[in-house]
Amino acid sequence: MRTGGFTDVLVIGAGLIGLVTAWRAAQRGLRVTIVAAETAGAASGVAAGMLTPATEAVFGEEPLMRFGALSRDRYPDFITELEDESGEPAGYRAEGTLQIAFDTDDLARLTELGELQTRLGVRAERLTSRECRKLEPMLAPSVRGGILAPDDRSVDPRMLMRALWAAADYRGVVGVRDRVSGLRVFAGRVRGARLESGGELTADQVVLAAGAWSSRIGGLPAGVVPPLRPVKGQLLRLRTPRGERPIVFRTVRGLVKGTPVYLVPRADGEIVLGATQEEMGHDTRLTAGGMWEVLRDAHALVPGVSELEIAETCVGLRPGSPDNEPLLGPTTLPGLHLATGHFRHGVLFTPATGDAMAQALAGEGLPDYARRFAATRRFEGNEGDQ
């Protein structure tokens, strides 16, 4: 731990986005320090890890869908390289995603989505209810039909974080476990950060990758960072009894009377159920209503969830920008970059964001595919979060 030292790049936040940025920047020869503290509600450790660029969540948001498809296409090489550098498994799974509909309205919405997916070149195969149940025998007989997206993947975000830490360490990234009390800004340029412990970190460039907390860092001049809304998600992790088959074999995303719900299986038999979507500010309480909603909708699609043990309940705060799109690269404050605003898509966007941020930090600007998400874009009425 080198506090008080000098570094080329200081990354604030050690979620997936902060870690991938640190690792990719270090691979380019930059000296990188990453600073973070345990934060209740940090999104990465809670996320289910679906890599499904075409879902109801981005319906009608084609730029996000394209960015997602690009990032998903980078995933296989990203995982290979990461596992190679880190020596750690990253929990990547390639079974595809089954999207299903509970009632006829849900099926209509899913059908539209399937057409959009096809138009965007995403493989999407329309299935009858019977075909869905042939793939996933535990589905409720009432499921109306679905879409198989065979190219969709999933990853275990907790394993991915461990692998990214190890790879970053291998590349000489220095980790500092502390909370940032404020940025150090003088002569019109960011120079580093002050720490709650009293220390300071000096850096040429600073990357704010603190998720839903990114616009609340002290010392930010007004208007530099657009306001980020925490969008609360409540999830459950269920445990499959030893020796029993999992209740789903691949990611199952469903629409239940318009509400999305998903079941994501892990190699160890864990099933992640999620998630609510609530705009409650920085509220990380697990609520009766949140648990009930997720359990109700998961039960409607796969009644067998009832038999499973609840291993964990968790709450994450997704970082939502004013237009729900990521905020990447340089800001109007020289030296300060953003890498946040990934909302529901942080895990999917991890490889593409890491590449884009490393390029920006190396002084080459954002790549074309990320330019739309430039942190300097203007929002209607955006006065920042100061």
Added chain:
Amino acid sequence: MRTGGFTDVLVIGAGLIGLVTAWRAAQRGLRVTIVAAETAGAASGVAAGMLTPATEAVFGEEPLMRFGALSRDRYPDFITELEDESGEPAGYRAEGTLQIAFDTDDLARLTELGELQTRLGVRAERLTSRECRKLEPMLAPSVRGGILAPDDRSVDPRMLMRALWAAADYRGVVGVRDRVSGLRVFAGRVRGARLESGGELTADQVVLAAGAWSSRIGGLPAGVVPPLRPVKGQLLRLRTPRGERPIVFRTVRGLVKGTPVYLVPRADGEIVLGATQEEMGHDTRLTAGGMWEVLRDAHALVPGVSELEIAETCVGLRPGSPDNEPLLGPTTLPGLHLATGHFRHGVLFTPATGDAMAQALAGEGLPDYARRFAATRRFEGNEGDQ
């Protein structure tokens, strides 16, 4: 801790029933040791603590209802004496219970129950839906009607246990924190117990008050202890935000499409929601289905539960005898007594059971009101649990 010592009475199990037996026996001048270990699923620490002798759970079981009414009538003096001897508050509340019905079938069932209550001399006042909501404004408008039982009480079982420990201690009861590996039986008489740590406890009389585990103690001759079924209950504890009014002011018991659910408020704003009733053996897993069922039914009656934070989830195993009635007093094995089988009513039955057990341990036999529950009664096909 006097292991290896001699005592008049050894009580195995430190739930409410074991504690009240130890305290009451010590008050009679008996030297008492109580031995217990932390046990996942122990019922007393999980129970909601309703003191409602007339509920759907005992519908048609008039002897249980009479025993419950007697025990409830003893509660006020019991609490006064206990708080006096222990110097600890026991968490007793006297707001009455509101029983409510979700649909017309539930209301029909509740009406029958109300008639039975009246016949048994329990005050029970029939209320319209509007009258129910006047008492409890957060009830769903769809609630069909209810019954107010103004004499019903509640107690916080965790506070009650703390007070009983303190009172027992005041009376010289010795507590041993260990697990019993088996009874010591020779020359046709129980002589004490062997402990997992290797020690032994010698006693003139032994009381098995180990709840759903009472028939699984090692060293029991066949046929002495009837088999006890663990009846699993899953509960949630919700937290009222500081400064807000609780969502219910008194115990609310509801029937939702035939399923009982309850909300029990505590002085500190905690609301206990329960409970499932599952016959799964000694299974203490918290399940998705259990949580969902309780949340669904509580939400149907009091939608406002959704907003509350989940403070705790818990699982308890109620001890059910072959006829669902308690097992009290001497067994066919000289020196061995039972105090278990209280099923859903352990908290309610605590004062009456303590008095009955102390009388039996003093050699005076069970009092009349408890004789029906004699541990020596025969069950059809009862071969014990060996």
